[in-house]
Amino acid sequence: MSAPFTRQLALLALGTLAVQGCKTTDPGTGVKVDGPQVKRTNNNVAQTEETPQISSKAKLMFEDAVKAFDAQKKSGQYDWPTLEKKFRNAADADDNLAEATYNLGVIAERQGKTKEAVGFYKEALNRKPTLRQAAENLAVIAQNGGDEKGAVAIYENILATYPDDAGSRARLAEIHRRRGESGKALELAKEALFRDPRTLQAYKTMMQVYFEQKQFSLARLIALRATKIEENDPEIYFTLGLLNLAEKEPVKARAQFKRAVEARNDFLPAHYQLAKMAFDQEDYGSAEEHVRRILQANGNNAEALVNLGVAYKGMGQVDKALQAYDAAQKINSNLPALYLNRGIIVAMKGDPEKAITYYKQFIQLSGGETSVNANHQVFELIKEQEAVITQREEMKKAEEEAKKMEEEMKKAEDAAKEEERKKKDEEFKKQQEAAKGKAAADALKDEKGAEGAKPDAGAPKKDEPKAAPPPAAKPATTTPPEAKKEEPKKEAPKKPAAPADEPADAL
Numbered sequence: 001m002s003a004p005f006t007r008q009l010a011l012l013a014l015g016t017l018a019v020q021g022c023k024t025t026d027p028g029t030g031v032k033v034d035g036p037q038v039k040r041t042n043n044n045v046a047q048t049e050e051t052p053q054i055s056s057k058a059k060l061m062f063e064d065a066v067k068a069f070d071a072q073k074k075s076g077q078y079d080w081p082t083l084e085k086k087f088r089n090a091a092d093a094d095d096n097l098a099e100a101t102y103n104l105g106v107i108a109e110r111q112g113k114t115k116e117a118v119g120f121y122k123e124a125l126n127r128k129p130t131l132r133q134a135a136e137n138l139a140v141i142a143q144n145g146g147d148e149k150g151a152v153a154i155y156e157n158i159l160a161t162y163p164d165d166a167g168s169r170a171r172l173a174e175i176h177r178r179r180g181e182s183g184k185a186l187e188l189a190k191e192a193l194f195r196d197p198r199t200l201q202a203y204k205t206m207m208q209v210y211f212e213q214k215q216f217s218l219a220r221l222i223a224l225r226a227t228k229i230e231e232n233d234p235e236i237y238f239t240l241g242l243l244n245l246a247e248k249e250p251v252k253a254r255a256q257f258k259r260a261v262e263a264r265n266d267f268l269p270a271h272y273q274l275a276k277m278a279f280d281q282e283d284y285g286s287a288e289e290h291v292r293r294i295l296q297a298n299g300n301n302a303e304a305l306v307n308l309g310v311a312y313k314g315m316g317q318v319d320k321a322l323q324a325y326d327a328a329q330k331i332n333s334n335l336p337a338l339y340l341n342r343g344i345i346v347a348m349k350g351d352p353e354k355a356i357t358y359y360k361q362f363i364q365l366s367g368g369e370t371s372v373n374a375n376h377q378v379f380e381l382i383k384e385q386e387a388v389i390t391q392r393e394e395m396k397k398a399e400e401e402a403k404k405m406e407e408e409m410k411k412a413e414d415a416a417k418e419e420e421r422k423k424k425d426e427e428f429k430k431q432q433e434a435a436k437g438k439a440a441a442d443a444l445k446d447e448k449g450a451e452g453a454k455p456d457a458g459a460p461k462k463d464e465p466k467a468a469p470p471p472a473a474k475p476a477t478t479t480p481p482e483a484k485k486e487e488p489k490k491e492a493p494k495k496p497a498a499p500a501d502e503p504a505d506a507l
Contacts, residue, residue, distance in 0.1 A: 058094035098128035166196035284314030352385035
C-alpha cells in the first residue's frame with residue numbers, strides 16, 4: 001500500500017524581491033514630434049538641433065495613434081495589432097517621424113518581440129539621433145539581457161550628450177541598486193528627481209532601496225508619491241505587495257499583486273507571487289492560472305513547467321502533471337525539483353522502488369546529502385517508501401507462509417480423506433465377504449432342511465395311531481411262606497395309563 005498523498009511544494013523560482021528587469025519607456029505623449037532638442041558637443045557647448053518638419057498628415061495620424069494608446073492604457077486592455085497598424089501608418093506617412101518608429105519598438109517589446117523592438121529603436125535613432133528615449137530603451141534591453149556593462153555605456157553616452165537627462169541618471173541609479181550600492185543609487189535617484197520631479201524610475205529605485213533597508217514607512221511613502229505620477233505602474237503595486245508580505249499582511253499583499261497584473265497582465269513578478277501564494281493555500285486552480293500566464297511569456301521556462309505539473313498534481317490530474325514534467329525535462333533535465341515531483345507521483349502510483357530512485361536523483365542534483373537541509377521533506381519521503389517496501393515484504397512473507405500452511409492443511413485433509421476412504425473400502429469388503437458367507441450358510445441350511453423333510457420308511461405315519469407297547473415283565477420274587485402269612489402285600493398305587501401316542505416310562 002502506498003503512503004497517503006500529502007501536499008508537496010516543490011516550487012521553483014516563484015518570486016524574488018527584485019522586479020523582472022527594468023521597464024522601457026512607454027509610447028505616448030511623452031514622446032514629442034516637434035520642438036528643439038538640446039545636446040552638448042565635445043567642448044560641452046550647448047547646441048540646438050532643429051527638429052525636422054513633419055507633414056500635417058503624419059502628425060494627425062501620430063496623434064490619433066497616441067490617443068488610442070492612452071485610452072487602451074487607461075482601460076488596461078491593449079489591442080496591439082491595431083496600435084501597431086496606426087503607428088506604422090504614421091511612420092510611413094513621413095520618414096522624419098522617428099517617434100512613430102520608436103513606438104513600434106515599444107509595442108513589439110511589450111509583445112515579447114525583443115529583436116524586432118531593437119530593430120525599431122535603432123531605425124528611430126537613424127531617423128533622429130537625438131531621440132534619446134530610443135537609446136535609453138536599447139540600454140534597458142541590454143540591461144535586462146544581462147549586458148549591464150553595455151547598458152551603462154549607453155546611459156553614460158546619453159549623459160555625455162545630455163547632461164541634464166534625468167531618465168539615464170535614474171537608470172544608472174537602478175543599476176547601482178542591483179549591485180548593492182544603495183548609497184550611490186539614492187544619490188543618483190535624487191539627482192534625477194532634482195532635474196525632473198516626475199522621473200518615475202527614480203521614485204521606483206528609491207522605493208526599492210528603502211524596502212531592502214527595511215525602512216518600510218519610507219518605502220510606502222515613496223510608492224504613494226510614485227502613484228501620483230503613474231497610477232497604473234505594476235512595479236509600484238508589486239513593491240507595495242512585498243511591503244505587505246514583510247509586515248505579515250498576506251491578504252493586503254495579494255490585493256496589491258492583483259492590482260499589478262490588472263495594470264499589466266504580462267507583469268510576471270506579480271504572477272510569480274500570486275502563484276506561490278495560491279500553492280501555499282493549496283488553491284491549485286489559481287496557481288495553474290498564474291503559471292500559465294508565465295508560460296505565455298516564455299513557453300521554454302522549465303521551472304514554470306515543473307510548477308504547472310505541481311498544480312496538476314494538486315488537482316489530482318497526475319497524467320497531465322507527468323506530461324508537464326516531460327516537457328520540462330526536455331528543456332532542462334538537471335532540475336532537482338523535477339525528480340522530486342516525479343518521485344511523489346510514482347509513489348502515488350504504488351512503485352516505491354522507482355520513487356526512491358527519483359528522490360535520490362533529487363538529492364544528487366542538489367549537491368548531495370550534505371548540501372540538502374536535514375529537515376528537507378525528501379528524507380521523510382524516502383522513509384515512507386522504505387516503510388512501504390518493508391510492509392510489502394512482510395505481507396508477501398505472511399502470504400507465502402499462509403499459502404504454505406494452507407497447502408499443508410490441504411495435504412493433511414487429503415490424507416485424512418484417503419485414510420477414511422480406505423477404511424470405508426475395507427469395511428465394505430468385510431461387509432461383502434460377511435454377506436457372501438451368510439448367503440452360503442443360509443443356502444447350506446436350506447439344503448439340509450430340505451433333506452430332513454423327506455418321510456422315513458420305519459417312522460410311524462402321523463395319522464396312524466401308534467400301538468401301545470407291551471406291558472413290562474414283572475420280575476419274579478420268592479417270598480418265604482411265613483412272611484406272606486404275617487403281612488398282607490400292599491399294592492402300589494396305579495399310575496395313570498400313558499397316552500396312546502407316547503411310550504410308557506421304563507421302571
